[in-house]
Amino acid sequence: MSTIKTLFVTPIYHAALSEHGDAVDPSELTHSCWSIAEDDEAGQEWCDENGYPGYTSYASLTDLGWRFPIFADLIKILDKHVAAFVAELDFNLDGRELKLEDLWINILPEGGTHASHIHPHSVISGTTYVSMPEGASAIKFEDPRLPMMMAAPARKKDAREELRQFIYVAPKVGDVLLWESWLRHEVPVNTAEDERISISFNYSWG
Numbered sequence: 001m002s003t004i005k006t007l008f009v010t011p012i013y014h015a016a017l018s019e020h021g022d023a024v025d026p027s028e029l030t031h032s033c034w035s036i037a038e039d040d041e042a043g044q045e046w047c048d049e050n051g052y053p054g055y056t057s058y059a060s061l062t063d064l065g066w067r068f069p070i071f072a073d074l075i076k077i078l079d080k081h082v083a084a085f086v087a088e089l090d091f092n093l094d095g096r097e098l099k100l101e102d103l104w105i106n107i108l109p110e111g112g113t114h115a116s117h118i119h120p121h122s123v124i125s126g127t128t129y130v131s132m133p134e135g136a137s138a139i140k141f142e143d144p145r146l147p148m149m150m151a152a153p154a155r156k157k158d159a160r161e162e163l164r165q166f167i168y169v170a171p172k173v174g175d176v177l178l179w180e181s182w183l184r185h186e187v188p189v190n191t192a193e194d195e196r197i198s199i200s201f202n203y204s205w206g
Contacts, residue, residue: 006162010144013085013178014169017128020080024073026173029130032068033105033197036061053112054195058104065103074128074199075100078176082124082203085178091123096206098123103201108137110194114187116142122202126178129171130199135192138170139177142184 017024036057037043043060046052050059057064064071079100086098101122108114119125127139143165155163171177179185181202190196 008145010141010183011085011089011179012141012167012169012183013081013088013126013176014171015081015084015176017074017077017081017174017176020084021077022073023174024070024077026130028070029074029199030197032070033107033130033199036064036068036105037107054109055107056104058102058106058200061104062102064105065100071103075103078103078126078128078201081176082126082178085124089180093205098203099206101202101204103199106196106198106200108187108190108196108198110190110192112196113137113189116140116184116186118184119181119202121204122181123205124178124203125181125183125201126176127171127198127200128176129173129197131195131197132171132173133192133194133196135190136194136196137188137190137192138168140186140188141167141169141179142186144183 037055040055040057040060043055043057046059047055061067065075066072082098086093106114106127146165149165155165161167169177187196
């Protein structure tokens with residue numbers, strides 16, 4: 001009797017922040033993100049110089065957890081989510097831990113997009129969602145085998161999720177998504193009239 005195995009899986013972790021700690025007040029977090037964005041002249045200049053739509057603190061601020069208590073609380077919760085995900089991945093960490101490497105704010109206006117990319121120097125990457133107005137972009141993940149499918153036919157539109165070449169995940173405010181950092185992903189165009197606000201982060205093997 002023939003069998004078909006599903007191998008080389010690509011896990012994506014999706015949970016509410018509150019599953020591992022007290023809920024972070026989204027209105028306070030939204031206010032903090034806007035306050036930082038308005039004061040961060042270096043970040044604003046970087047976005048202008050690099051054609052980045054909206055605002056990101058990625059290239060300007062590396063100590064949000066030290067500056068704002070709400071970010072310190074958020075990091076403690078993220079640590080627990082990452083630990084839960086790592087336990088499922090069966091990594092051999094050889095006595096070392098995965099530690100937060102960087103954490104940054106993203107404010108994406110109407111019409112803004114974030115092109116396909118990976119996070120090459122990290123192990124686990126992720127995002128938690130602060131403001132997701134109606135019409136805000138889902139996050140798009142790409143099958144990592146796609147560049148090697150040289151002569152393969154396209155998948156049917158109703159193909160099973162595990163066989164699709166692209167997967168869209170539409171998180172809610174207060175959700176956290178985690179994935180291995182080699183997984184290519186992007187944020188398609190934001191069709192909402194209001195800004196899409198998220199906080200992204202990387203964990204490295206220290």
